[in-house]
Amino acid sequence: MRRFGGAVVGLTLAFCAGDASAQALETVASSPAEPWLIESTGRVASGILVVSSVHRAGLFTVGEDGALTPFGPTDRQAMFGLISEMGRGSIWVASSPSPHDEREDRPAELLQLEINSGDVVGTFGADGEGHAFGDIALGADGEIFVADTGTRQILVLRPGEARLQPLVQLPERGSPQGMVVSPDGRWLVFSDYGTGLHRIDLSEGFGLRDFTTAEFTPLSGPEGVELRGIDGLIGWETDGLIAIQNGTRTPRVLRLRLSPDFSTVTRREALLEGGALSEPTTGYVEGGNQLIFVSRSQWTDFDREGRPTTDAPAPAVVSRFLIPLEPQP
Template sequence: MRIVAAAAGVVLAFSAGAASAQAPETLVATPSEPLLIESVARGPAGALIVSSIHKGRLMRVGADGTLSPFGPEGRQAMFGLAADPARGVLWVASSPSPADEQDDRPAELLQIDAATGAVRAGFAAEGLEHAYGDVALGPDGTVFVADSRGQRILALRPGGATPQPLAILAGRASPQGMAVSADGRWLVFADYSSGLHRIDLSEGYAARDFTAVPSTPLPGPEGAELRGIDGLARYGDRIIAIQNGTRAHRVLRLTLNADWSAITAREPLLEGPPLEEPTTGFVEGDTLIFVSRSQWTDFGPDGRPTSAEPAPAVVSRLSLIPETRP
């Protein structure tokens, strides 16, 4: 959720290093109009669904690449998006934003029928002091949502009446992407200004209050920069991270130790162009499908478009298998 991260003033200046040898494949290039695409998920029958912050809606990508409205309209900015094919639903976070065309209303976590686009359920925050951004799923169907403005991570258990606080964060925390281990034991989340953090879900879903004793970022390899990360996705026992808070934007493959308490290896899969404010994505087989150009660079500090005809937003596919080099 780049808009809140930008407000935190975190732009880290590190050298670009060598760009990746592999090139991502373009799957979607939107029309040259302000849309501000934040997230992407796989919908029914194989169609991709993207979320638009500026238009405050979801859009389905047709076989010919055209976009058509999907699901609810007339709400507000649509941010994180996650598909739960086992239950036939999509989850999307909708929040107030200066970059949309709607009046502000409380943030919502929406459960949407993946086949019809109808809203099955909506879970609204109390008041306007919350911004639901990234969304992640646990193997049991629990939905996790990052509230960057409220500095919390929430968990909605299957059948639950409302999302409950899982982590209450301190200081200038700006929670972003999340990834859950395959067994549902660990949740790792990105705090834009401090790095990656782990929550032990085996302790239950009672709120952890880190306001008095801040949580400690996961250690990584010496010199590895793990701040400025937006999107996270699990890839087997590894995590794929999309880093847009550094001068050179990156897609990283992170190897963790057995209990997800440390990052043991950090490998850039893609660095620099064509990445331009990449945001979030999902893992499909041995590939990452992600928003590689979001159009955040085409919106000003006031949240308004700086051009009526910006370059298209782009959804790309990137191989996660290391290339063999001679």
Template sequence: MQAFFRLRREAATAVRTGDASLARTKITEALALMPTHPGVLLSAARLTARQDPAAAVELLHRYASLGLILDITTDEALSPLAQRLDFAPVAERLAANRKPIGQLAPIASLGGAPLAESVAYDPKRKRLLISQVHGRKILAIGADGTASDFIPTADDLWSVFGIVAEPKSRTLWALTSAADQARDLAPTAKGSNALLRIDLDTGEIMARYGAPFDGAKRQLGDLTVATDGTVYASNSLGGEIWRLRPGGQDLDLLVRSDEIGSAQGLAVSPDGSALMVADYPSGLHRIDLTTAEVTPVALPTDLSLTGADGVLRDGQTLIVVQNGVTPQRVLRLSISRDGRRVTRGEVIAANLPDLDEPTGGVMHGRHFIFVARSQWSDFGPNGQPREGLSPAKVMSLRIAP
């Protein structure tokens, strides 16, 4: 992926310096490396539209085949293509891509500015646990809908990101990081990250495993737990995967890869041999847990996983929340036995009013319960909430067997 990122940068530089020919060359080379990248497809179409309109229309056809939407009438470079006869099928496909898919059932609405991130389920007490990035706490929602603090805001609890419950051991694993969006965060906490082991019955923090202060940009955001008890955590500000082995006293680094720009959700493969990790700018990767080799997962020609965030294994498939494309959506992926390619991608939720920066969730029976509206879009570049933000929402999506 390093070559891909480099070519995109070189194309952007060529555009700024007015070298359209070089920009087209570089973006075409980038597209050859990632043929289903939405942003690169659109960039290539814009750079090609005037010189070769038919080729630009074909690029837009490839974009539309990914199930994405686009209004080219507001795009100065692309809008002239709307008058072409060969654009009519593309327009039809783009319109069809706006059709609502799936149905969400409401679970919880969180007022104020919690900035919800992840959901776990405690079957013993029949309650959901919801982590908060701005609110800096973990909320419990009982079976009767009653909300209470499972872990209240505290000085040593920063933004709470990924959470995973282990009901048998009565453990809740949680990642806490000193994010810019955290409310009332002490300046001395900047750069802090930790994995917490929490008593699922009492909410007491039983152990804290910190990430090193070594100058690297780091925000531990997503985690998963393997069947052997190993906890894996991803760094959303880079290509790191950290690990806590059973009985371990410290986090150790499994992978630091330049092939991954922003590690997000992750899940252990069914056979336990690999991690499947979403990279926000480039899609899905497979990490061999024996060799730590990082390999991009091959995709069908009609699927893009750019902007993938939450990842959850459901038997032999993956549930993926993709909030970095339009429309934002939830996918179900079938993966080859060796974990090296997606054999089928199915959109199971899209174009629904309550899908707004969706993030992570948990399977409860055959329902995916997840943060459908997180409030990330309601926070400004200064990390603080804008006025008049709507509630965060947790929703349920039925997953077919």
């Protein structure tokens, strides 16, 4: 999710001529040539694709004919991060105030929906004001983590609790984005848009980490590798991440390898660069080797005040990409 009201670093797109990997993208869903602003995607229990729309303020299933049909609540506001949790039969989605929709603002909410019907089975907020929920992630023990760009926090909803609680407070100008929990549940890795990737040791409990008064140092990586401007993060195998980078001059889909303690990025590989990518946002891995992600979101078709710059933008697109085998070192 783009930071609310924030500047994006070097957003001018650079297209890579002859990029074979870009040609491997397969379109699995697209919006009409109208303002939709698609942020995230997942699946309902039947396997039908579902997408979240910021501008249309709702979730929509994608029919075999490509038609987008409302799914779930229609009385909320802009919809952002979306995760399908098959184990609990739930879809989790962040609903937040935004200048990019046409709804009256209400407090930010994390919604739990029944994965077949879209019925709301849980609504979770946070204390205080100014919240803007964006990306979300699942924990190893049923926790739900929420990136809150409004308060520069990462929040957590623990099983059985009724309210989201602050876990991480970022310093001024911080902008929390995508998050991933390591397979063993110990590490939470998250992207701060302006500084790079960071980690939190969850084995130390769920007390607040206040980085406004402590050192805020990103994970180190290979020399010369840019890890700022990452939006979506997806877990890959046991020690890897798929990162969707839209805050650099050329948008990219990256594969990253981490050290065993998740303190260092040891390898970085660009799987996709430029080409059909236009402000890509988030996605998920399906079947172990397929990345389903929003490859064109329409964020660039809205101005700083959240208004569409045209009535007929190019469609928002969800794509499938076969993740290649990793080259041997």
